Amino acid sequence: MTIALPARPDWSQLIKSGSRVFVGGNAGVPYALIDDLIEHSKGFSDIELVHMLALGDTRWAKEEYRERFKVNTFFIHGEEVRRAIDEGRADYTPVFLSEMSSLFSDGTLPLDAALVSVSPPDEFGYCSLGVSVDICMSAVRQARVVVAQINPQMPRTAGHSFIHISEITACIEADEPLQQITLPPIDSVAERIGQYVAMLVEDGSTLQFGVGKIPSATLKYLQRHKDLGIHSEMLSDSIIDIIASGAITNRKKTFHPGKIVTSFCIGSERLYQFVHNNPHIEFYPSSYVNKPSNIAKNDKMVTINSALEVDLTGQVVADSLGYDFYSGIGGQVDFVSGASMSKGGKPIIALPSTAKDESISRIVPCITEGAGVVTSRGNVHYIVTEYGIASLRGKSIRERALELIRVAHPKFRAKLLEEVRKHYWVPHFQQKYPTDIAELGAIQLQKIVIQGETFYMRPLNPADERRLQEFFYSHTKETLRLRYNYDPKQMSREKSCNLVSVDQNTDVALCIVRQEGSRITIHAVGRFYYNQHDNSCEAAFVTRETQQGKGMASRLLTKLIDIARMRNIHRMVAFCRADNKPMIAIFEHHGFKRLFSDDPSEVELALPLQEDNAANATEQDKQRDH
Known part of the structure; x- marks a missing residue:
């Protein structure tokens, strides 16, 4: 059966000056389609381009297009987007990933068009959004027109990733490699953090994690666990080895048992080939995957997220460095909330204890002026650094401060204790700060089994x-x-x-x-x-x-x-x-x-x-x- 494709886009008929246009993100940015828009948009002005994280050369955010396009991003990434925000030419909208799609559906951010990348249609006319279902599916459903880049290199992924060719208003065919990232090597700090996080994970747990050194290290140390499952907003290359180890079976999951559930993936060509036509991995919209009540349906839900800094009461800063917005809220609060409600769930914030060559402590007496709290002190259960696990749930302010000082870098502990004593968070007789036992080595915690x-x-x-x-x-x-x-x-x-x-x-x-x-x-x-x-x-x-x-x-x-x-x-x-x-x-x-x-x-x-x-x-x- 031959499937007829829609016509090439006539941009003058699809959008106009002042339109709001969604751009597919993550690894599925339709760059050839965007180039076509840039080439044919010389008469337009004030087009708002809405997107989340976008890998690659975000050329539409360059200074030369400031009259034509204005960026409104849910997640700051990329040199051009970051520069545009720093210079006031672009906007950052903080929002939970689970709620991004509702901005389109309830008219808060109505969409005139959605630009997405899809796989070629199958014999029945269905295209897959592939590696980036996330909020792309919601944008497709809510936009007035849908313009697609049909890319033979886009994997076909299982789950709710399909749109019919009849839903596409216009398209171009462009064979284009997906955006890739290479996982950074695991350093000694990430190695120790990964070991500590792995100690918190029980057999039969369901996992959520991101991309980077710490998730990679954690998954490395989980390869001897049994019957783990995955329910995560995103996947990276790290999952391939842990699946090969046999630790991931998904059989103990209590929500979508037997399946890995995700909404997008970012990694190498190896990962994209791994998810292609893989029936064990199902992609769903972020509004479904990140919905806290759905996350909580997984018993023993363990979520692993990062932070830029944590204050001594447990407040987590994750999207800003002082007054400079750095990334986005993303799915952190969604998964922290979901894991908190899960039976046996464990929300974990994992971060190195220092930054800038150990010159700055990420465990701080109070958050930096201008920084914003992403995850509140009431949501946090565990903070993990290379110096151990701070357990905060149910702890008083005094106990939290002492727990967090313990996992701070040793050279900052005395100063941290001195600062909190000023506010009477710890009593006058608390004179000593926590010290490590050097002879125990890098990992101060030893798991032992006694009579089972x-x-x-x-x-x-x-x-x-x-x-x-x-x-x-x-x-x-x-x-x-x-x-x-x-x-x-x-x-x-x-x-x-x-x-x-x-x-x-x-x-x-x-x-x-x-x-x-x-x-x-x-x-x-x-x-x-x-x-x-x-x-x-x-x-x-x-x-x-x-x-x-x-x-x-x-x-x-x-x-x-x-x-x-x-x-x-x-x-x-x-x-x-x-x-x-x-x-x-x-x-x-x-x-x-x-x-x-x-x-x-x-x-x-x-x-x-x-x-x-x-x-x-x-x-x-x-x-x-x-």
């Missing part, structure tokens, strides 16, 4: 103040007596603050926690105090009663011994009540020897940590035996 349950071992930090209080009050009188050698009645806020505010460069305090969403419970604490006068340290630990006998104390002690050895500490000592036989047994199991004591109610134990000390101790034991 998942826990995490990490440094104790100032944000754990309330959690340590809860841990203390969970103990029985017997546990407190065995640990402290008396029966303490109270763990005041100030006392708890002192115990969690540890200079980890000198002393060490570790904890084992269970994290279920934003709920964090301490189950064991182990620490050593450094004694400078003889280069020794004193170790102690305590375990929640329900976890005793499961090896938590042994794991903590093993790690403490490793850290002490790496610090070249000569020996580790411990003091236990004589009737605390389980604790004594743990120390002895790790090689500690009992020392002579005048007090029969107390047992002192010691472990030489360096080889020469161990040899000397052995020799002394032999001499005593003789």
Whole structure:
């Protein structure tokens, strides 16, 4: 069957001066069609070109066309568009991606024409919007006329991506490569962020992510997960490898099970070939994909978005650098809201802790003057940097500030604490800022599985103040007596603050926690105090009663011994009540020897940590035996 194509565009019959014209964006910009418009629009003026992110040479925004065209973009991208906005020749309209199409349908931004790129029609006359369904489908449905560039290089994608040739008013045929981007190499910062984000993702989760180093790193570390799904406004090349790994099955999705759901893709020719005629990937309009209530239909919805800066209350700036608008709202709020409503959902904001060669902190006391909040402090659950995971949901302003200072770059932590103390967000007795344990390496969080349950071992930090209080009050009188050698009645806020505010460069305090969403419970604490006068340290630990006998104390002690050895500490000592036989047994199991004591109610134990000390101790034991 031969399908007759519409005539070439006669622009004088399709639009006029002052018209509002939609231009298809992302990787599907119809450049040959735009060139045809530019060539035949010399008599026009004040045509408003509306679009979202547009890859490639956005030539219509050049200074030479300022009388002919005015850009109104929903997302700032590209040198010419950015310059036009900076010079006041173009406009940026902030709007949620889920609501962009409603601007066309409700008459807020009525469209005279829509310029889109489509695949050649099939035998029944259906063309596909291919890699850019997003708001293009909505524009096609609402515009008075539709002008298409029929491009043989446009993939045919499944889902709601098709328009019939009869819906197209005019067209040109132009064989033109799609706009491509190359993923930047994953650097060490993105690598660490990706590892932390991956720790938050459970098997069976459904994912949303963008393009860039951090999403690429995250997907790399998810390749050993099981039964993941994808419901994401966009796809990039990163999905190909994780699909090949078998981690993406979509079988556990509770909305569109068995299918990857998206609205557009940006990447290389490899990606465009991957989505071509792929029945497992379905493209839908952004009004559907980004609708928060639809997103929330996926249980365990995990959304990963970025930010330019985050203040210490959790406000997220994502579209502006001070007074300079940088990008757009996009789908961040849509997916943060959807994941917040999802059963077991986790909205995550992931960003490097610094910018401009570590000269600027992205974790700030207050947002930069002129900058705008995209995601409010009430929406944020997790902030992730290369220094860890800050869990904010349900946290007070004081707790949020301490959590965020912990994941800031170490060289900015003291200043951040000083700034928030001015506003009484943290109490006067909060003197120390969080420090890392260098011996744990780049990743300060270690996932451990004990009798089938998942826990995490990490440094104790100032944000754990309330959690340590809860841990203390969970103990029985017997546990407190065995640990402290008396029966303490109270763990005041100030006392708890002192115990969690540890200079980890000198002393060490570790904890084992269970994290279920934003709920964090301490189950064991182990620490050593450094004694400078003889280069020794004193170790102690305590375990929640329900976890005793499961090896938590042994794991903590093993790690403490490793850290002490790496610090070249000569020996580790411990003091236990004589009737605390389980604790004594743990120390002895790790090689500690009992020392002579005048007090029969107390047992002192010691472990030489360096080889020469161990040899000397052995020799002394032999001499005593003789």
